[in-house]
Amino acid sequence: MSLDEKADAFIAESKRIAKVIGAAEKIYIFTHIDADGISSGSIAFETARRLSIPAEIKFLKKLDDEATKLIREKRDGLVWMNDLGSGYVSRFQDMEMVIADHHQPEPVSPISGSSGQASLAESSIHHLNAHLFGIEGSTEICSSTTSYFISRAVSKNNVDLSPIALVGAVGDLQDSRHGRLTGMNRIVLEDAVNSGLVTVVRDGRFYGKETRGLTKLLEYSVDPPIPGISSEPGAAERLLQSLRINYRNGGREMTWYEIGIEERRKVMSFIVERLIAEKVPAEDINSVIGETYIINGNEGAAAGMPRDVKEFATLLNACGRYEHYETGMGICLGDREHSVSDALKLLEGHRRNVASTIRLVKGEGLSPMRKIQYFHVRDRAPDSIVGTIAGILMKSSETDSSRVIVGFAYSEGKVKVSARGNPDLVAAGLNLSDAMRRAAESVGGIGGGHSIAAGATIESGSEEAFLNALDEAVAGQLSNGHAG
Ligand SMILES: [Mn+2]
Structure with missing residues (x-):
């Protein structure tokens, strides 16, 4: 099967599952706690809300026995799992449910049939997972984009949820290998770009372009490291001075977006030259400089609403790690100003935790x-x-x-x-x-x-x-x- 044929088969299945969702009287959404899980859950929740179907959402750290029991009790409505479930389909074989996931599916027991597809079709589990269609689930589609395909099939109006779906994909680092989103994620990106919701910009792909002072941004860039700059206190200051970049506004350091476009270009050419000189592989260079995704209409910078999809994902991940799931959903769907300021505090604490834990582990x-x-x-x-x-x-x-x-x-x-x-x-x-x-x-x-x-x-x-x-x-x- 060609890639297009695989995509068509996947999309056809998402349309079939959309009908199952549309017919539900009540929907119980279960989702994982990271950026992909929070985005997926938000998309599922909003899809149900727009259908006027009563919905409940529960965030799960893992699908352990307790979570399994909880899910198995939900018999008076349709369960919609996001970002988990594929690995444990057999636990729910007797229930009707939707699983939208991209983790590797549980190996199918040999008794239940020769092909995974056939045996799953016989059960009442509506399992949408790219792996079942021969599509790579760790780079070309994540759970939020999987749930988005269902949502888009429920109603064309749900195309406005595509930016949230991209947040999940970037949160799962699906853009890092090639420095851009590929595969099924690219279809979602096209939806977002064609509806004017997202703009693709070639730029540095650092974390913290909206939330970190410039020297910290460069010093903490570890994915991959910038040789001679990352993890070297003082090196970023020296670099910016040698490039004659003014990065202070009063006593405060400016962020990446606050310095001018010319200044950003100077920093990027320096970094690319340094990476090439250090013989860093091309794909790693792509993870430093490549496509970035800007959500149009999130100009409420005063409210702190992230415009950059990567920043958005970073905030959701911070919410998930510290169990403020509703805050994460609030950023995706609702009370944004209040949620964003809460999330920014969580992120600051998280950065301190990561830095001190790295020191601890390196020390030992x-x-x-x-x-x-x-x-x-x-x-x-x-x-x-x-x-x-x-x-x-x-x-x-x-x-x-x-x-x-x-x-x-x-x-x-x-x-x-x-x-x-x-x-x-x-x-x-x-x-x-x-x-x-x-x-x-x-x-x-x-x-x-x-x-x-x-x-x-x-x-x-x-x-x-x-x-x-x-x-x-x-x-x-x-x-x-x-x-x-
Ligand atoms: Mn995921």
């Missing part, structure tokens, strides 16, 4: 095994930032990039695990979703995610057994990896 060092290396923050950092820390360390030039990074933190009486690989490891056969699921299940926990990034929750005290199982699974994948 990573413990290497055969094909993985790990750290354990115990209760010294919130469990919600361990994935971020593992991701930042994976990108750091000081880290051994031939081993997967695994981070542990205590979480509500259990242990939360986050693992991060890189594109080279995935090309060599790494599938963290599968390895984390198997290692977690071997110690009675749950796990899954994407090939490059996955999570798990295990019992406290089972870390060592888990690490051994994970190391073996990853080593097995890398030794069986496809040649080339």
Whole structure:
């Protein structure tokens, strides 16, 4: 099947599912807590509201036994799951529900049929997941864009939700490999651009262009790092002075958008030259300078409403990490001014947490095994930032990039695990979703995610057994990896 044919099949299925949504008398929305989950949930909620169907929304950190039980109790309406569910379809086989997700679907049991599609069609689960259509779910479509396809099929008027869908895609870093959104996400981007809601601008793809002073923006740019500037206190000041850029307004540092366009161009050419000189791979350069997405009409800069889709996603992620889910939904749909100022405070606290946890982990060092290396923050950092820390360390030039990074933190009486690989490891056969699921299940926990990034929750005290199982699974994948 060509890409267009796959897209057509996916869109046809989203139209079929839209009819199921439209016929519901009540909708129970369950969604994940990150930017993609909050965007998806907001899209689902608003879709139901516009249909005048009563809807409830609940945010879930993970699909554990308790969450499963809660979902299974919802029999007097239609359950619509977002950004989770695909990995555990068999738990809900006897219910009618919609699952809009992009995580790797649960392997289909051999008894239920030879092909995943066929057996799912027989159940009453309306499962919209790109993987089932041969579309890459970790880069070309996320949950918010999946739910958007359903929403758009419910009513053409819902095209105005496309910017929120893009926030989820960028929040899940789906634009980072190529420096632009691709695949099914591109269709959503076209909707947003064609309706005049979003403008595509080639610019630096840093975090904090609206919320950080310029020197902090450059110093903290870690994805990937700017050689000689990132994590080097004082280096950004020296650079700006040598480029003769005035970045102060009174006593306050200006943000990226507050300095002029010429000044921005000077900084970008300096960075590109530096990256080329350091022989940074082209795809990493794309993640520093590439497409950025600006939401038109969010000019309420006074109200702090993010215009940049990446900033928007950063705010939603901060809301999710610190359990202020309604604030996140408020930014997407409702009481924006109040929600944005609340979210900005959360983000400031989050940045302090990340910086201090990076210092902590670097100070203690990573413990290497055969094909993985790990750290354990115990209760010294919130469990919600361990994935971020593992991701930042994976990108750091000081880290051994031939081993997967695994981070542990205590979480509500259990242990939360986050693992991060890189594109080279995935090309060599790494599938963290599968390895984390198997290692977690071997110690009675749950796990899954994407090939490059996955999570798990295990019992406290089972870390060592888990690490051994994970190391073996990853080593097995890398030794069986496809040649080339
Ligand atoms: Mn997601």
